[in-house]
Amino acid sequence: MKKLGLVPRLIIAIILGILIGKFTFAPVVRLLATFNAIFGSFLGFCIPLIILGFVVAGIADLGQGAGKLLGLTTAIAYISTLIAGFFAYFVAKSFFPLFIHTAEVLSDAGNPEDKLLAPFFKIDMPPVMGVMTALILAFLLGLGIAAIKEKTLYNIASEFQKIMEKTIRNVIVPLLPVHIMGIFANMTYAGEVGRILGVFWKVFLIIIAAHLIIILFQYTVACSVGKRNIFTTLKKQIPGYLTAIGTQSSAATIPVNLQCSENMGVSKGIREFVVPLCATIHLSGSTITLTSCSIAVMMLNNMPVEFSKMVGFIAMLGVTMVAAPGVPGGAVMAALGILQSMLGFSEAQLALMIALYITQDSFGTACNVSGDNAIAILVDSLYKGDKKE
16 A cells, blocks of 8 residues: 555545445444544644644745845745635635535534544543644744744754654554545445535536636736746646646656746746745645635535635635645645634544545646746746846
8 A cells, every 4th residue: 555645545545435334334433433533633733733843944944045036936926825815715605606505514404523423432632732822933933043043943943844744754644544534434324425525526626727727827927027928838837737746746846847947938046046945835726725625615514604714714824834744735734723723624624624635636736836937937027127227
C-alpha cells in the first residue's frame, strides 16, 4: 500500500469503507468508529501545533526577503487568493443548491451524524491551546522573529516546523486512509453515503471549472498589464500545469515552473524570486477547493452558510495555508483549525473535508502553480515600470 500514492489509497479506503458498512455487522463498524474517535482526538490535539509550526516559520521566512519586491509579491498573491475564495463562494452559492436540496436534508430528521454508530470508548486529548490562541501567537512570533532578525527563535521555529511536517508525513498521512475508511463505513451503515457521493462528483466538476476560470482571469490581468499575448502565454504554462497534476506538489513543480516563466519572458531576477515564493504563499486553487467543499459539507449537514462567516474564513485561509507542508493535502491540514473554530466543523466533517480535498488536490495544485507565473508576469511589469519612474 505504501508504494501507492495517497489518492489511490484514499479511493481504495472509501471503497473498502462502503463495503464494510454494507456487508458487515455493527461491532466491526463500531471498532472502526473507535479508531476514528482516537485518531480524531489526536488530530484535534495536533491542529494548534500545526498552525504554530507552519505559520510562525512561514511569516518569519517572508520577513527575510527583499523588502519592496517581497511586499509587492505578497500583496498580489494574497489579493489573488481572496479573489479566488470569493469567486468560489458565489459559484457554490449559485450552483450547489441545484443539486443539494435543503428539503431533503431537513427530512432526514436532524443532524445526519446522529445516525452514526458510537465508538466503544474515547480517549480525550485536549489541545494545549485553542485555535485562535495558536493563530495569534503564530502571528506575534512570526512577525517578531522577522523584525528582530535574530537566529535563535528562527532556528527553533524552523526545527519545530520540521517536527510537525514529520508528524504529518509519518503519522497523520499514513493513518488517513484507515480514518477515511472508518468514516465511510459508518456513513454507509447509517445510510448516508449514497447522498454524499451523489453530491460530490458534481461538486468536483464545478471546482475544476472554477480552477480553469480563475487561471484565465489571472492571465487576462497579467497579460493586459504585461502587454503579452494571453493564448501564447497560457500555452507556455501547460508543462507546469501537467507537472503539478502529476506531483501534487507546488514545491516539486518549481523547476518546471521556472522554465515556463523563462519561456514567457519574465526577467531572471524576478522569476527566481517570485516563483519559489509564490509556491509557498499563493494558493488560489486550494482556496477554491476548500471554500467549495466546506460549503457543500455545510449544506449537506443543514448548517447555515452565512456570508459574514465565510468572509472571515476566506481571509484566514490565505494566511493559515502559508508554508503548508510539502505533502499532498498540506493545505487542508493547515486549514483544519479554522474549519473547526470558524465554521464549527465536527471531527467527522473534518475527515470528510480531508478526503474530498485530497481526492482532487492535484487540480488545485495545478491551479496554484499556474497562477504563480501570472503573478511573476505582473510583478515583472510593475517592478520594471516602477524602476523607470
